[in-house]
Amino acid sequence: HAYAAEGHVLFAVESYEGYGALSGRSVDDMIAGARVEVAPYKRNPMDFVLWKPAGDGEPGWDSPWGRGRPGWHIECSAMSYEILGDTFDIHGGGNDLTFPHHENEIAQSVCAHPGSGFARYWLHNEMLQVEGRKMSKSLGNFFTVRDLLEQGVPGEVIRFVFMGTHYRKPMDWTEKKREEAEATLRGWRRLLAEAEPTGPDEEVVAALADDLNTAGAVARLHALAKAIAANPQKDCFYEKGVMLASAQLLGFLTPELGGWDTAADLSAYSTRLLALRDKAMTTKDFTAVDALKTALVEAGVEVRMSKAGVELVPGPGFDAAKLEGL
Numbered sequence: 051h052a053y054a055a056e057g058h059v060l061f062a063v064e065s066y067e068g069y070g071a072l073s074g075r076s077v078d079d080m081i082a083g084a085r086v087e088v089a090p091y092k093r094n095p096m097d098f099v100l101w102k103p104a105g106d107g108e109p110g111w112d113s114p115w116g117r118g119r120p121g122w123h124i125e126c127s128a129m130s131y132e133i134l135g136d137t138f139d140i141h142g143g144g145n146d147l148t149f150p151h152h153e154n155e156i157a158q159s160v161c162a163h164p165g166s167g168f169a170r171y172w173l174h175n176e177m178l179q180v181e182g183r184k185m186s187k188s189l190g191n192f193f194t195v196r197d198l199l200e201q202g203v204p205g206e207v208i209r210f211v212f213m214g215t216h217y218r219k220p221m222d223w224t225e226k227k228r229e230e231a232e233a234t235l236r237g238w239r240r241l242l243a244e245a246e247p248t249g250p251d252e253e254v255v256a257a258l259a260d261d262l263n264t265a266g267a268v269a270r271l272h273a274l275a276k277a278i279a280a281n282p283q284k285d286c287f288y289e290k291g292v293m294l295a296s297a298q299l300l301g302f303l304t305p306e307l308g309g310w311d312t313a314a315d316l317s318a319y320s321t322r323l324l325a326l327r328d329k330a331m332t333t334k335d336f337t338a339v340d341a342l343k344t345a346l347v348e349a350g351v352e353v354r355m356s357k358a359g360v361e362l363v364p365g366p367g368f369d370a371a372k373l374e375g376l
Contacts (some may be wrong), residue, residue, distance in 0.1 A: 069096075072149075072172065098123060101124070104118045136163035136166035136168070138169060141168075145174040173217060175218065177220055178223065179221065179222040195208060207235060209301055235302065238303060251270060251295075254296040258299075277289065346362065
């Protein structure tokens with residue numbers, strides 16, 4: 051399947067009958083449509099490099115074909131074989147890598163390990179956008195997940211935003227979606243605060259089994275939450291357990307991925323705020339009430355006041371240190 055030429059080692063695509071199956075292309079069509087000048091040492095314009103000579107000052111290793119380094123396709127095959135073996139379940143990547151990169155990975159891996167299947171399933175995701183525009187350094191809108199985490203955005207929120215879109219559709223990160231995700235997850239955490247996970251909802255599982263339709267699964271979670279909230283007089287222990295198990299199946303409502311402190315004990319502040327409010331109702335002086343509310347909000351606490359009482363909920367960016375001295 052390979053041949054050496056002028057210090058290179060190349061893969062002969064015509065030696066592998068399955069070449070082009072992943073991208074739905076035929077070798078003849080690819081050759082006919084090739085517009086890039088073909089290197090003279092190639093037998094076929096579609097043959098690709100497995101090993102290439104290293105130039106002066108470039109990384110390289112001695113080999114039977116001279117000093118050189120692996121081609122970028124073979125690097126991926128080597129890593130997957132070393133870590134996952136000759137056959138594994140899922141290979142992901144952007145849809146811009148389907149051809150030629152993934153096509154070449156399959157060809158060289160299957161031919162290097164006869165009888166193997168390489169990847170059983172391929173998940174090719176669409177591109178990421180920011181506020182409806184392509185993410186790029188030139189537009190100044192490029193950032194990483196690590197950047198968001200360092201800005202205080204909980205990992206659970208990042209996950210929620212992305213899972214709201216099917217992986218084969220463009221994923222658009224917006225400030226509005228981030229805010230909506232935070233509000234939704236805060237609401238679900240309150241709704242299921244006393245719940246114990248049971249078994250996941252069948253419709254959530256079915257959505258995931260349908261080409262990993264995370265958007266459909268998230269929509270079902272919204273429906274479950276709405277049904278539970280519509281029956282405040284009912285305990286809904288079973289329904290809450292199902293919803294919690296379903297959410298955790300998607301990686302939501304777990305302490306490992308939360309990124310915010312929902313376990314803080316704010317009862318003392320609730321009692322104090324309620325007492326200040328009761329006093330203010332008599333004196334008509336709400337200065338102390340407003341001051342405490344402001345301090346709580348600045349610490350990342352959501353303050354809910356009603357005739358029934360006071361509810362304090364730690365939200366994204368909650369910082370217990372800011373409560374010291376209040």
